[in-house]
Amino acid sequence: MKIKTTxxxxxxxxxxxxxxxxxxxxxxxxxxxxxxxxxxxxKIVYTSICLACHMADGGGVPSLNPPITGTEYVLGDKxxxxxxxxxGFKEDVEINGQKFxxxxxxxxxxxxxxxxxxxxxxxxxxxxxxxxxxxAEVKKVRALNK
Amino acid sequence: MKIKRLQILLLPLxxxxxxxxxxxxxxxxxxxxxxxxxxxLTIPAGFSAVAVAEQVGNARHIVVTPENxxxxxxxxxxxxxxILVLHVNGDKATLKSSFANYGxxxxxxxxxxxxxxxxxxxxRYKLNEKNEVINxxxxxxxxxxxxSRRAHEAKAFCLDNNGNIYVNIGAYSNIxxxxxxxxxxxxxxxxxxxxxxxxxxxxxxxxGDGIRYATGLRNVVGLAWNQQDNQLFVMQHGRDALHDLxxxxxxxxxxxxxxxxxxxxxKNGDNAGWPYVYYDWIQHKxxxxxxxxxxxxxxxxxxxIEPVAAYPGHYAPNGxxxxxxxxxxxxxxxxxxxxxxxxxxxxPEPQAGYCVVFQPFKNGKPDxxxxxxxxxxxxxxxxxxxxxxxxCGLAQGPDGSLYVSDDQKGTIYKIxxxx
Numbered sequence: 001m002k003i004k005t006t007x008x009x010x011x012x013x014x015x016x017x018x019x020x021x022x023x024x025x026x027x028x029x030x031x032x033x034x035x036x037x038x039x040x041x042x043k044i045v046y047t048s049i050c051l052a053c054h055m056a057d058g059g060g061v062p063s064l065n066p067p068i069t070g071t072e073y074v075l076g077d078k079x080x081x082x083x084x085x086x087x088g089f090k091e092d093v094e095i096n097g098q099k100f101x102x103x104x105x106x107x108x109x110x111x112x113x114x115x116x117x118x119x120x121x122x123x124x125x126x127x128x129x130x131x132x133x134x135x136a137e138v139k140k141v142r143a144l145n146k
Numbered sequence: 147m148k149i150k151r152l153q154i155l156l157l158p159l160x161x162x163x164x165x166x167x168x169x170x171x172x173x174x175x176x177x178x179x180x181x182x183x184x185x186x187l188t189i190p191a192g193f194s195a196v197a198v199a200e201q202v203g204n205a206r207h208i209v210v211t212p213e214n215x216x217x218x219x220x221x222x223x224x225x226x227x228x229i230l231v232l233h234v235n236g237d238k239a240t241l242k243s244s245f246a247n248y249g250x251x252x253x254x255x256x257x258x259x260x261x262x263x264x265x266x267x268x269x270r271y272k273l274n275e276k277n278e279v280i281n282x283x284x285x286x287x288x289x290x291x292x293x294s295r296r297a298h299e300a301k302a303f304c305l306d307n308n309g310n311i312y313v314n315i316g317a318y319s320n321i322x323x324x325x326x327x328x329x330x331x332x333x334x335x336x337x338x339x340x341x342x343x344x345x346x347x348x349x350x351x352x353x354g355d356g357i358r359y360a361t362g363l364r365n366v367v368g369l370a371w372n373q374q375d376n377q378l379f380v381m382q383h384g385r386d387a388l389h390d391l392x393x394x395x396x397x398x399x400x401x402x403x404x405x406x407x408x409x410x411x412x413k414n415g416d417n418a419g420w421p422y423v424y425y426d427w428i429q430h431k432x433x434x435x436x437x438x439x440x441x442x443x444x445x446x447x448x449x450x451i452e453p454v455a456a457y458p459g460h461y462a463p464n465g466x467x468x469x470x471x472x473x474x475x476x477x478x479x480x481x482x483x484x485x486x487x488x489x490x491x492x493x494p495e496p497q498a499g500y501c502v503v504f505q506p507f508k509n510g511k512p513d514x515x516x517x518x519x520x521x522x523x524x525x526x527x528x529x530x531x532x533x534x535x536x537x538c539g540l541a542q543g544p545d546g547s548l549y550v551s552d553d554q555k556g557t558i559y560k561i562x563x564x565x
Binding site for chain 1: 221296297299387390490491493494529530531532554
C-alpha cells in the first residue's frame with residue numbers, strides 16, 4: 001500500500017523528468033512550456049496561501065509583512081528561499097531601509113512541486129526576473145533541512 | 147501639393163506646441179485647485195480640513211498644547227529624533243524643535259508632564275508654564291522593561307485623573323497558537339495581551355510594580371480616558387486569518403469582515419477573551435474561537451466581557467479621542483473619534499478602513515450607529531503599501547479643532563468647523 005502511494009505520488013514527477021530528458025535537444029522551447037505551467041500552478045498556490053500577507057502585487061505591508069519584489073531574499077540564493085517556505089521566518093528583516101516584523105508560519109506541508117511552482121511564480125512575477133526553482137531542488141533542500 | 151506637405155510637416159509641431167501649452171496650463175491651474183480642497187479629504191458639510199504640516203516622518207500619536215504646539219511621536223527617529231514639536235499658526239505648522247533618541251507611538255500630557263513611550267519603556271518630561279519640555283535630554287523613566295517581541299510592540303497608553311497610567315502590552319502573536327499547542331490556556335497572557343496600570347509619578351516601575359488591569363486584549367493602540375463616566379476605553383485590533391487557518395469554517399469574505407474591531411469599556415479585572423473569543427459584529431455576539439472548539443456558530447463563555455461598540459474586521463483602530471471641545475456641532479460633544487489605520491488582512495477582498503470614524507455617545511456610552519467622519523486619506527490606492535496617507539493619531543486643539551496624524555507620509559491634518 002505504502003509503495004503504491006509513493007509510486008503514485010512519484011509518477012507525475014517521474015513522468016515530468018522523463019519528458020524533460022526526452023526533449024533535451026529542444027530544451028529552450030520546452031523549458032518555456034514547463035516554466036509557464038509551473039507559473040500557472042504557482043499562481044494558484046500564491047493566491048491561496050501567500051497573497052493574504054504579501055498582497056496581490058507582492059508589495060507586502062509596511063512594518064509587518066516584507067515585500068517580495070526586488071529583494072535578495074527572493075531573487076538571490078535559492079536554498080535560503082526554499083528554507084523560508086519550509087521553516088517559516090521569525091527574524092526582523094530590513095529591506096530597502098524598512099523593517100518588517102511579522103512572523104511567517106512554516107509551509108512544509110506543501111509538496112516539493114508546489115513549493116517549486118510558487119517560488120518560480122514569485123521569482124518571475126511583480127517585476128522580478130529570476131530563474132525557476134525545480135521540485136528536485138526543493139527536495140534536496142528539504143532532505144538536508146531535517 | 148507643396149502646401150499639403152508643409153501641413154503634414156507642421157502637424158506634429160503644432161501637436162507638440164499644443165501639448166506643451168496644455169501641460170503648462172495644467173501645471174499652472176488644475177492640480178493646485180483640485181488638490182487643496184480639504185487636503186484631499188471628504189468630510190461632512192460645514193467642516194474644512196487643511197494639511198498644517200507634511201512629510202514630518204511616520205507620525206504616530208500626537209498631542210496639542212493650549213499654546214498650539216503639537217508634540218508628534220514618530221515611529222522611528224528622523225535625524226536622530228523621535229519627538230517633534232510643531233507650532234501651529236492658523237493653517238500652517240512649523241518645526242520648533244525635536245528631541246528624544248527613540249521612536250514610538252504613545253504620547254500624552256498630564257499634570258505638567260509630557261509622557262512618551264517607546265516599545266519597552268514609558269518616560270516623562272517636566273513642562274514649563276508654556277507646556278514646553280524643560281529638559282529634553284533627561285527624561286524620567288516611569289515604566290521600564292516591558293515585553294517587546296516583534297509583534298504588537300507599540301506601548302500606547304493613556305492617563306486617568308487619579309495619578310495612574312494605563313499601558314497596552316500587546317500580545318506578540320496573532321492567536322497564541324504557537325504558545326498554546328495543547329489548548330490549555332494561552333501562557334503569554336501573564337505578561338502581555340492586556341492593559342497594565344502603573345503609577346504616573348513613580349520612577350523605574352517594572353511589571354511587579356503595576357497591576358494587570360484588564361486581560362484578553364490582543365493589541366490596543368487607540369485608548370482614551372472617558373471623562374464623562376471616568377472609565378478607560380480601548381480599541382482592540384482583532385485577530386487575523388480566520389479563513390487561512392480554518393478554510394472549512396470561514397469563507398474569504400467572512401474572514402475579511404470578521405472578527406469585529408472592538409471598543410471595550412474596561413474595569414479592573416475585566417477579561418476581553420483573546421485568544422479564546424472573538425466578536426462577530428454581524429451576529430452581534432461573542433463567539434468561541436475556532437482554535438478552542440468554535441465553529442463560527444458557538445457562542446463564547448459569558449464570563450468574557452462584550453464590546454460596547456463593534457466595527458468591521460481589520461480596520462485597525464490606531465487612535466481614540468473623546469471630543470470635549472465646543473467648536474464642533476452639539477452631536478459631537480463627548481462622542482468618540484476613531485482613527486482607522488486601514489486593513490491588510492482583508493486581501494484578496496478589497497482593503498478598507500483608512501478613515502476617521504465618529505461614534506456618537508450618550509452619558510458615557512456609545513449611542514447609535516457610527517459614521518465615517520473623514521475619508522479619502524488613502525487616495526486612489528486603498529492598500530497598506532499604496533495608500534497616500536494612513537490616519538493614526540488624534541488630538542484636540544485648544545480651539546476645539548481635531549488634529550489627525552498620518553504615519554505613511556507624515557501629514558498632520560487640522561479639521562475645523564465653520565459656523
